Every structure is written in structure tokens, then in C-alpha cells.
Amino acid sequence: MSTLREKMTAQFGTAAGPVEGLFPADVPLFHVPRVQFSEAAWVMKEAGARLVAEWASDETLLGRGFGIYACYNRETEFLMVKSDTPADDPVFPTIKRKFVAAFRFERQMRSLMGVIPAGHPDPRPWIKHEDWPEDAWPLRKTFDPATRMPRVKGSYKWIRAEGEGVYEIPVGPVHAGIIEPGHFRFQAVGEEVLNLEARLGYVHKGIEKRFESLSWEDGARLAGRVSGDTTVAHAIGYCRAVEALSGSSPPARGLWLRAIMLERERIANHLGDIAAICNDVAFAFLFFQFNILKEHLVRTNHRLFRHRFMMDRVVPGGMAVDLDPAGVQEMHRELDRFAKEFERLVRIYDDNPSLEDRVRETGILSAEQARDLGMVGIVARASGQPLDCRIQAPFPPYDRFPPRMVVLNSCDVHARAWLRIEEIRDSIRLLLEMLGSLPQGEVRVPFIPPQPERCGISMVEGWRGEIVYWVQSGAAGEINRCMVRDPSSLNWLGLEQAIHGNIVPDFPVCNKSFNQSYSGHDL
Amino acid sequence: MLRILHQIFRTGVVTEPLPVEVEAEVVEIGAQLEDAIRRKFHRSLTIREVDAGSCNGCELEIHAMNNAVYNCERFGINFTASPRFADMLLVTGPVSVNMEIALKRTYMATPSPKIVVAVGDCACDGGIFGESYASLGKISNVIPVDAHIPGCPPTPADLLLGILKVIGD
Numbered sequence: 001m002s003t004l005r006e007k008m009t010a011q012f013g014t015a016a017g018p019v020e021g022l023f024p025a026d027v028p029l030f031h032v033p034r035v036q037f038s039e040a041a042w043v044m045k046e047a048g049a050r051l052v053a054e055w056a057s058d059e060t061l062l063g064r065g066f067g068i069y070a071c072y073n074r075e076t077e078f079l080m081v082k083s084d085t086p087a088d089d090p091v092f093p094t095i096k097r098k099f100v101a102a103f104r105f106e107r108q109m110r111s112l113m114g115v116i117p118a119g120h121p122d123p124r125p126w127i128k129h130e131d132w133p134e135d136a137w138p139l140r141k142t143f144d145p146a147t148r149m150p151r152v153k154g155s156y157k158w159i160r161a162e163g164e165g166v167y168e169i170p171v172g173p174v175h176a177g178i179i180e181p182g183h184f185r186f187q188a189v190g191e192e193v194l195n196l197e198a199r200l201g202y203v204h205k206g207i208e209k210r211f212e213s214l215s216w217e218d219g220a221r222l223a224g225r226v227s228g229d230t231t232v233a234h235a236i237g238y239c240r241a242v243e244a245l246s247g248s249s250p251p252a253r254g255l256w257l258r259a260i261m262l263e264r265e266r267i268a269n270h271l272g273d274i275a276a277i278c279n280d281v282a283f284a285f286l287f288f289q290f291n292i293l294k295e296h297l298v299r300t301n302h303r304l305f306r307h308r309f310m311m312d313r314v315v316p317g318g319m320a321v322d323l324d325p326a327g328v329q330e331m332h333r334e335l336d337r338f339a340k341e342f343e344r345l346v347r348i349y350d351d352n353p354s355l356e357d358r359v360r361e362t363g364i365l366s367a368e369q370a371r372d373l374g375m376v377g378i379v380a381r382a383s384g385q386p387l388d389c390r391i392q393a394p395f396p397p398y399d400r401f402p403p404r405m406v407v408l409n410s411c412d413v414h415a416r417a418w419l420r421i422e423e424i425r426d427s428i429r430l431l432l433e434m435l436g437s438l439p440q441g442e443v444r445v446p447f448i449p450p451q452p453e454r455c456g457i458s459m460v461e462g463w464r465g466e467i468v469y470w471v472q473s474g475a476a477g478e479i480n481r482c483m484v485r486d487p488s489s490l491n492w493l494g495l496e497q498a499i500h501g502n503i504v505p506d507f508p509v510c511n512k513s514f515n516q517s518y519s520g521h522d523l
Numbered sequence: 524m525l526r527i528l529h530q531i532f533r534t535g536v537v538t539e540p541l542p543v544e545v546e547a548e549v550v551e552i553g554a555q556l557e558d559a560i561r562r563k564f565h566r567s568l569t570i571r572e573v574d575a576g577s578c579n580g581c582e583l584e585i586h587a588m589n590n591a592v593y594n595c596e597r598f599g600i601n602f603t604a605s606p607r608f609a610d611m612l613l614v615t616g617p618v619s620v621n622m623e624i625a626l627k628r629t630y631m632a633t634p635s636p637k638i639v640v641a642v643g644d645c646a647c648d649g650g651i652f653g654e655s656y657a658s659l660g661k662i663s664n665v666i667p668v669d670a671h672i673p674g675c676p677p678t679p680a681d682l683l684l685g686i687l688k689v690i691g692d
Contacts (some may be wrong), residue, residue, distance in 0.1 A: 176604035206657030228580025291590040
């Protein structure tokens, strides 16, 4: 089977690429005329690739118009396609017909950058709400970030269902629990959900625009606050992209410690999710028990890394803190205790028929749906898709400690819970192996400021799934654009499909089994 | 079932006193606090949490306040689903433009007298997000705020202490 790169060359000739100036070099960029942007998508679709992300960059300060980018992946190969549009005619052909995931990416590009996906069926704004002026495009360079947004009159056209006995339930943005804001509309008959439409964007804080006014070093702090529960993975994603484009390479010890923190973040969040799934089916016992384990874990983080969630510990060039030998010992002891207690709780989870009755065959997202929607991370793996960028695009030390690819096929809430259990087991193994071979030396090298007009991309498997950062330096070597793609940008689409045919009272547990980030999606 | 019972007995009571560095302060205001909750809130302080644009870091710690280790219910603190039943709003995040209306409506729906506490650095001063086209900055730019609990995010102990101080006053 020929590679994606070969397919692109066969279709568009060697003149299309790979283009220079993108880092790392193993993610090639192909430049195609904008009329062929959707043809390139078709080539990728035919080759069985998935759409990783689609975004636009305002390159007017670099003497061009808008750059339209798409990133594709098949197995271990990642590839980018770029087209240029003139500033006065920012139109490009939609790739929505090839990739469902492009549906929201393109709505977002239109809303925030003002580039028009020709042929896209849904002109409604996304992230930007209907009471924003239509011609306010915050990601354009001509837009002053300090602009006070005036409210205008506007309406949002919801999908409606009509017929005898059909009713609608609006939920949010202020939800019942202690969770982030979003709005959900259910159409239901009796207890059964006919359709769910999510409307997000409530926590849009202008993160991508904010990056452009920060230094490269401060960018890591902002990346660590894209989604607070994934602070380590986002900071690693940002730093790896920036290090790729500037040519910095952190010392081995720094890389090991990053991976150790990444796995600790995975365990802590998975524990919280398993607990919350149990709680949503009224099994309070395990909710409290798993949360006790989580609390102990974050306390150890505080003792060893001086922050419960390890915020701001990952910096461009390496790590801001080191781990002393006593800390390594403590983590060994902790993991030993933790593993035993965890297994006791897993037996209880596995032994409980009333729990099983609620989580099995609930919220099914079929393997076919997961593939077509372009799901990533835990959602994809619980629906039969072998995707984990610790394995597909490994960065040190994962090249030496390959994670086990856990893939389940029951596609339901149980699969998403059990996958987390299996991943916690594997993370414990990885942690022990990494601690056992922690290299000596420095944890940080001085950060080299990037050259002008370069691009860097990185893929990091956070606990939710694949996080993508794409950074571009401007004419003076400043941040021209920082594109963030949290797994939630894709996986929210999956929740809407998984809920079909379920009963309304099962929505919370279905939602918890996905547990996507609102902040990471809204940016 | 036996496994569950066994685990319950093994675990025992894990709820613990607040960390040493804050314990003294808590003891100091503890007596006033118990009195305040009895007098002002009939032994139960009911809180509605509102995420007005946070990164969800503060939410993690507000959740942790409710876990078995911190167990905030022992102080008579409980969280409600509706602002109509709330004595206090715990508000996190810089206020995003898209949450401004929802936050104001939640505030209006909360019966007076009500206490508003801004939780986290962003809620106190806008944090790293500041004020922009999408962010209105600190909570007091949008609704009246009675107290602040800074931190990124504030730890569960900071939160408990912050709340105890507000109602102890």
C-alpha cells in the first residue's frame, strides 16, 4: 500500500510538496491550489485517512492572504495540506462531504476567521453566538483583541422535531451539577431521545487570539489553561510544537518527567471519570472510593511537583521542576499501594449486576460511526478504533516504553469505563518502567527563540485523546498563530449520535462516559 | 456485597482535619462559624456553583471539597442544582461574553440575601485571559461580589477556609 505522501505526489506532482519550513519534517506539508483543496481531501479519504484538524491562518502580515490547512492521518503517517486564498476573496471549497468532522471545523473557521467554505450546508455560527456581529472575525489580524463586542439581534435555528407526543427539553448553559456550561436540546417521545443537538461556545475566552499577544514562554502557561483537567498534556503539546519549530531539544530527564506527569494526569482523570460514571447510575459507594484514590494521587503530585494538577511544570525547553531520589522512592511506594487498592475496587465494579445493567448496551457509538465521525482517544478506542498517538506518533520516552493499545468493541458506556480501567493499569506499568530508568542530568535547556515564518506541529495523547498544536511564527519571530485542537473538538459530535434511542435519564451517564471538555472545545 | 462491606470497614473514616498550616485559623473561626451557620442559615449553607468561563481547573477543586477526605458537608455546606435554593454563588472563570447573560440571570434567580464568592485568579482579576473581545475579566465586572478566593486553582483547603471566613464575618 502506498503512503499518503506517495498518493499526494501521484495526484498533484512533485511541485505540490513537501514544502520546506515545517517542523518536524516527518509531517510533510503539501501546497495545492485552492480549487484542489477538496480534491486533496478526496485523495486522503480514498486512501483511508482521517481528518485530524482543519483550520485557517491569517497570513496577511507575511505578505499572503489566508492559509487554509488540513491535517490527515493514517496509522503512523501524518500529512498536511495547505491552500492559499486571497485576502479579498477568502473562499475555499468545503471538505465536509468527505469528512463529517469538517462540519464544525469549517463553521468555526467561518465564524472566527471569516473564511467561507463554499458548499457548506450550515451557515450558522459556531462558538461565536448569534448575538455577535456577523462581520466580527476575531482571528483576523485587522481585529483588535481589546474590541468590546456589541450585542446584536440574532437567532439560532435549532433542529426541530414535530409530531404527536414529541416534546423538547432544553438544558443549560447552567447545568445541575458542578460542571462546565453548554446547552443541549433533546427531542423526545416519552422517555426515548429522538435527537440531541448540542450548542457550545459558552466558555469561549479567545484563547487562540490571546496566544498571539504572548511571548513563546508565556504561551505555555496559557496552553496549561486551555482545559484545566488536561493541563500537563496541553502544555506538552504546545511546548513540543514550539520546540519543533525553534529546534530546541529538552534533555532526556526532562522528557521522562513530562511523560511521568502525563501518565499521572491520565490516571487521576480516569479515576474521576469511573467514579462519576458510577455516581450517575446511583452507585455512590464506588464514587467515593475512586475519588479517595484520586485525592491521594493529586496530593502526591503536590508534594513531588508542588502543584496538585502539575500546572506550569512543563516549559519550553524542558521542565520547571525536578524530582529528587526521595521523590522517586515515594512514587514507587505510592504506586504499589495504589495498584492494590485499585484492583480491589475494580473487582467490586466488575461484580455488580445492577451496575452492569445500567452501563452495558447504553450509549452505543458503533465502530462505523466512530470511524466516520473521526473520533479520537478513549471514545475511539472504546468503539474499536486503534488510535493512540503515543503509539502512532511516539515522542521520547514513549519510543522506548510503548503503551499497550487497548481497544474494546462493545462501544457502550461500559466499554468507555472499562477502557479507563485497563489504561490505568497500563499507566501504572509505564510509570514504574519510566521511574526505574529515569536518566540523570538536567531537566531543562535554554529555550531558543524561533526563526521567523516557520511552522511547527505536535500530537500528544492526553487522557481524553489526541491533542494537536500547530504554531506559526511571524515576520519578527513572534507568535503569528497558535491552533489548538482538543479531542473534544471532534468527540462532542459522537455524544450526539451515541444518545439516539437511549432514555433521557441515561443522558448524564452517557455524557460522563464521554466527559469531553467544554473549555478545550470553546477555546 | 460482602466485598463492599469489607471495603467499607477497611477504609474506615478518611475524613481528616484541615492541613496543619490552616488548621489553627479554622479552629479560631470555628466557633463563630458554627454560631453563624446556626443563626444565619439554620445549620445548612446551600451553594450554587456557576462556571462563567473557567478552564475547569477550579471545578476540579470544588469537586474535591465534596470528596470523602474534605467532606464539606460536615460543616453544613451542600451544593444545589438550582439558584432558587442557594444562599451563596461560587463563581469561577473570567466571565466570557457568551456567559454574561446566563450569569446575570443566575444571579437574579438567587433569592436575597445572597453571597457571591469569586473563586480562582481569573474570577478575582481576569487571570491570564484578562479582558478581551471574548472575556469580560473578573466577576465583579458583571455582578456584585462579596468575597474573593484567589489561587490557580485554589486548593480545597483554600476554598473551605475562604467560605468559612465569608460567612463567619
